[in-house]
Amino acid sequence: TQLLEQSPQFLSIQEGENLTVYCNSSSVFSSLQWYRQEPGEGPVLLVTVVTGGEVKKLKRLTFQFGDARKDSSLHITAAQPGDTGLYLCAGAGSSNTGKLIFGQGTTLQVKP
Amino acid sequence: DARVTQTPRDKVTEMGQEVTMRCQPILGHNTVFWYRQTMMQGLELLAYFRNRAPLDDSGMPKDRFSAEMPDATLATLKIQPSEPRDSAVYFCASGLVQAAGTNEQFFGPGTRLTVL
Numbered sequence: 145t146q147l148l149e150q151s152p153q154f155l156s157i158q159e160g161e162n163l164t165v166y167c168n169s170s171s172v173f174s175s176l177q178w179y180r181q182e183p184g185e186g187p188v189l190l191v192t193v194v195t196g197g198e199v200k201k202l203k204r205l206t207f208q209f210g211d212a213r214k215d216s217s218l219h220i221t222a223a224q225p226g227d228t229g230l231y232l233c234a235g236a237g238s239s240n241t242g243k244l245i246f247g248q249g250t251t252l253q254v255k256p
Numbered sequence: 257d258a259r260v261t262q263t264p265r266d267k268v269t270e271m272g273q274e275v276t277m278r279c280q281p282i283l284g285h286n287t288v289f290w291y292r293q294t295m296m297q298g299l300e301l302l303a304y305f306r307n308r309a310p311l312d313d314s315g316m317p318k319d320r321f322s323a324e325m326p327d328a329t330l331a332t333l334k335i336q337p338s339e340p341r342d343s344a345v346y347f348c349a350s351g352l353v354q355a356a357g358t359n360e361q362f363f364g365p366g367t368r369l370t371v372l
Contacts, residue, residue: 175358186260186347186363187299194358232299234361242287242306242353244361248298 146171148235150247157223158255165218165250167233173245174238176209176216181230181249223254258282260364262348268370274336277367279348280329288331289361290316290323291347299347305331306353338371345369 148169157163167176175194179187191200193209193216200207204227206219216233230251234244261280269275281288289304303313308325316323320339325331335342345368349361 177358177360179363184365186349186365189360189362192358192360236359240353240359241311242289242304242351242359243301243312244359246299 146173146235146237146245148233148245148247150231150233150250152250153248154251154253156253156255159224160222161254163220163223163252165220165231165233165252166215167217167235167247168215169235169245170214171235171245172213172238173235174213174240175236176213177234177236177244178207178216178218179232179234181232182228187230187232220252223252225254225256228252228254260348260350260362262346262364262367264367265365266368266370268372269338270372271339272337273371274334275338275342275369275371277333277346277348277369279331279333279350279364281331281348281350282362283329285350285352285362287351287353288325289349289351290331290333291349292344293347293366294344302333302346335369338369340371343369343371 177192178190181187196211196213198209204221230249232249233247290302302316303323345366347366349363351361
C-alpha cells in the first residue's frame with residue numbers, strides 16, 4: 145500500500161518567517177502534487193512536479209521533487225497570513241488509474 | 257473559469273434519513289472522484305468514475321452508500337440510511353486522466369454533512 149507521510153502536522157509561525165513542509169514515502173510516484181485548502185473550501189492545486197530533482201517556484205513558494213521521486217518538499221519564504229491553510233501533498237502511481245494518494249496534511253498558521 | 261460545483265453546500269439531517277449530494281464536474285474531464293474529509297481520517301477516496309463507468313468504490317460502505325453518474329454533467333452520492341458517523345465534508349473532484357498525464361484533480365467546494 146502506498147503511503148505519503150507529511151511533516152510537521154501543525155505549524156504556527158510569525159509573519160516573515162521561513163518554513164519547510166516535507167512529504168515522504170517509500171514508494172515511487174510518477175508525479176506529485178501540492179494542494180492548499182482554506183477553511184470551508186476544497187483543496188486547490190498549487191503545483192505538479194514530474195521529474196526527479198525538479199524544482200518549481202510559485203512566488204514565495206518553492207517545491208522540490210526528490211531525485212528518486214519518493215519525496216517532496218514545500219518551502220515558503222517570508223510567510224504571510226494569507227499563506228494560512230492546510231497543505232496537502234498527493235502522489236500519482238505509475239499505473240495511471242487517475243487515483244492520487246494524499247498525505248494527512250500540514251496545517252499552517254501564520255500570525256501577523 | 258471552469259469549476260466543479262457541488263450542492264448542497266451544507267446539509268443537516270437526522271439519523272436514518274436519506275441524503276443525496278450532487279456534483280457537476282468540469283466539462284471535458286473524463287474522471288470524477290468522491291472523497292470524504294474528517295479531522296481524524298483526513299481525505300479518503302470513496303469512489304471514482306471514468307467516462308461515467310464506476311472504476312473503484314472500495315472506499316465506500318456499500319450497505320448504505322451509493323454513487324452514480326447518470327450523465328456526463330452530474331455525479332451523485334447517496335447515503336441511505338444516514339448515521340451520525342457519516343458527518344463529514346464530502347468533496348467531488350474531476351480531472352482529465354490521459355495515458356501520459358499527471359492526474360491533476362480539481363475539487364469542488366464540498367458538502368458539509370451533519371447527521372444528528
